[in-house]
Amino acid sequence: MNLISFITKHSQLPVKGVENTVALLNEDCTVPFISRYRKERTGNLDEVQIAAIVNFKAQFEALEKRKSAILKAITEQDALSAELKSKIEAAGDLTTLEDLYLPYKKKRKTKAETAIKNGLQPLAKIIFGQRNDEIDYEASKYLNDAVPNEDDALEGARHIISEWINERSDIRNLIRRQLERFAMITTKVVSTKKEEEKAQKFRDYFDWSESLSRCPSHRLLAILRAENEGFIRVKIEIDDDKALNNIENRLIKANNATTPHLQLAIQDAYKRLLYPSLSKEILRSAKEKADESAIQVFSKNLKQLLLGSPLGEKRILAIDPGFRTGCKLVCLSAQGELQHNETIYPHPPQNDSKGAIKKISSLADAYKIEAIAIGNGTASRETEQLIKRIQFKNPIEVFVVSEAGASIYSASKIAREEFPNYDVTVRGAVSIGRRLADPLAELVKIDAKSIGVGQYQHDVDQNQLKNSLDTVVESCVNTVGVNINTASIPLLSYVSGIGPKLAENIVAYRNENGAFGSRTEIKKVARLGNKAFEQGAAFLRIKNAKNPLDDSAVHPESYPIVQKMVKDQGLALSEIIGNKEVLKKIDLNKYCTESVGLPTLEDIIKELEKPGLDVREKAKVFTFNQNIRTINDLSAGQLLPGIVNNITNFGCFVDIGIKESGLIHISNLSDSFVKDVNEHVSLHQQIIVKVLEVDIPRKRIQLALHK
Known part of the structure; x- marks a missing residue:
């Protein structure tokens, strides 16, 4: 093949x-x-x-x-x-x-290898061939110093046969098929660990049994995590008698003195070699499928998160809220540059709410703030309520922004290089503000595994996870496009054909020569050759360029086609861009060549209609129910606004404005069968939920999607 x-x-x-x-x-x-x-x-x-x-x-x-x-x-x-x-x-x-x-395959010293060295392979062949009715007499011919009697000779021969059976592909596939169809995964709690506090989250699996083939990925990963942490023991089980009968039916062709020995060899091969090996293989295979499913969930979530609604270039006041340590404030320019930072203490124990309101109000005026971003961590609700008490001179939109991964960024090498003279609290607040302006540009600076979406990301194959997430980030960055004159090194490194080193070279060129004026100028970057230009140029945008196509997804190789279209219409390029009436009249068949067909030409027309259009929706203000402060304020039947903050295979988690997120189980997303959670909700979607059940001791909230 x-x-x-x-x-x-x-x-x-x-x-x-x-x-x-x-x-x-x-x-x-x-x-x-x-x-x-x-x-x-x-x-x-x-x-x-x-x-x-x-x-x-x-x-x-x-x-x-x-x-x-x-x-x-x-x-x-x-x-x-x-x-x-x-x-x-x-x-x-x-x-x-x-x-x-x-x-x-080279093996460690085995019983079969010892038996072969002792000269028992011919005897094994006789038994396996079922050709001799006086096997005890036959065994006496193979006695020596290492094989003192007939029983030892026959046992050694059986060890050789067991290994032969184990090495037969048809026998292994026979047991594989049984495991694939009928294997049960069973669990038992480790008695000495049963009462430990950490074990309680796994108590559903203290005594569990179900078909392995039907075990959902999230449940299998939870079971395996519980086993890894030492709280339960896991076993894969099938009908042993049926397995042995299947092997016997395949191998036993006679009924004579060799038959009992062949049966013993089959039992030994199954219990000592086949079952231990293949049960691990089937569990490993199930784990790989669970990993793949979990990684798909993570990838979908990450894509939705990266393509989250940006507010755009606005002057933002960002707040990283806190109680004892205060709320860190930063003021950012429309381009995300840090202009001011300080700390206020509106909450306990200081309770300086008046001073905090005065300070926020004066900063909003001084820096002409257009929006406020509040981190959704500790003291978020209290800070949001404080902000809403302020009478600003100009309209200011207030947003609650996910802090997931902000602490990872603030302590990272990237953050230290961006803000060498500021501590982690300032960097974290900056990240919160920049996320509101452009989630994609900021989140690419963080290891995707630290963003906190998905399920069991630390339990799946880490190389596979990294490759998948890197692919998602690359896809999102190139789908949106990158402003080459403002993009950071991490963002540029995900552009098609660029990578980390060329990204560094682009920023170095920009710092030395100023903003790029055209896509052609990109070729002047050190080590950025024709191949890198071909792969990346169309994904790099240049705002206010002399050639408007440089701020579009039209590839430079297609500029001559656009120029010909413009010339044929007898208009200037500026008169065609955005002019749907003219663009509709263009006969694309006239411009088809051996290498350029209708798919590319149709893409060009779409881009000319709205060049450089951001595919993402603009960020919208959202308000939680102000009467719900803690889990104790919840009761069954309430309808509440919420934001989807995580999606898994078994449902989605919703932020309803308190510390604990509620779960909409997959069965409560719709009255009909739900195959894919993503078909009903998306990450950061604003929805209305109905409270079904509140378990205060376990801090669990069951919700349903309200239609």
């Missing part, structure tokens, strides 16, 4: 599209660039489909690398037959490949 057939088999995508996408990837093209600017070559494959091709390509390459290693290892043992080589080369997955390699 070659690369293209492997990808098409797993992705069900057209062969031509796969071939051309792989060719583009081999030319070091990025997924955002290919999906946006090479639609004719890929057959209009979207970003998700191209990303799938990337993943299957990596899987194939890993499989081929493993095949090479195995072929080399078996060749060195002088054991590679033409038939075995053919089977290895034809293997379509790692499981099949490892089964083929198992008999040749």
